Amino acid sequence: TSRALGGDREHAADVRFVVATNASLQALVCAGRFRSDLYYRLNTFPITIPPLRERTADIAPLVQRFVEKYAALYAKKLRGLTDRAMREVIAHPWPGNIRELENVIERAIVLGNGEQILAEALPTHLAQPHESSEFPVDIPGTGIDLEALLSDVELRYIRLALERAGGLQIRAAEL
Numbered sequence: 001t002s003r004a005l006g007g008d009r010e011h012a013a014d015v016r017f018v019v020a021t022n023a024s025l026q027a028l029v030c031a032g033r034f035r036s037d038l039y040y041r042l043n044t045f046p047i048t049i050p051p052l053r054e055r056t057a058d059i060a061p062l063v064q065r066f067v068e069k070y071a072a073l074y075a076k077k078l079r080g081l082t083d084r085a086m087r088e089v090i091a092h093p094w095p096g097n098i099r100e101l102e103n104v105i106e107r108a109i110v111l112g113n114g115e116q117i118l119a120e121a122l123p124t125h126l127a128q129p130h131e132s133s134e135f136p137v138d139i140p141g142t143g144i145d146l147e148a149l150l151s152d153v154e155l156r157y158i159r160l161a162l163e164r165a166g167g168l169q170i171r172a173a174e175l
Contacts, residue, residue: 017042019042052094053094053095062102064080066105067117074109074110076109076112077115078114080117082117085119088119088126095164100175103165103166104122123163
């Protein structure tokens with residue numbers, strides 16, 4: 001039941017909450033950083049959706065949906081991607097998941113002409129080989145300037161985030 005603010009009568013309410021997070025709420029509860037009572041109320045029916053990089057079979061249908069959506073929005077006669085462009089899209093790890101994929105397709109449609117999106121219309125980071133998860137480390141005999149190195153790494157990540165977000169600062173900050 002619920003009561004309107006300032007009201008004196010209660011009304012029946014039938015509500016459902018859908019909650020999404022990329023954090024482990026159970027770990028946060030154990031660490032004392034999330035209320036256990038709220039966790040158990042929210043955890044009635046958990047649905048785990050793997051990241052897009054683990055569901056590559058979903059990429060082509062999502063791309064087609066976004067092509068249809070944005071081609072209609074921008075009055076373009078695009079009907080899909082070239083085979084090369086689709087291979088690059090499927091090979092990308094999509095750290096921004098479906099939102100990143102949608103942004104890339106929208107950008108390609110805005111920039112593209114013709115009936116298909118060319119690989120050249122995709123952001124350059126899609127065509128580049130993906131970095132391994134291991135970060136190469138070397139200390140020259142003369143030593144390193146750790147502050148300058150960290151500043152350089154930070155700048156590289158900021159540039160990459162801006163590129164992946166199509167120049168949108170808010171989206172880049174989320175990445």
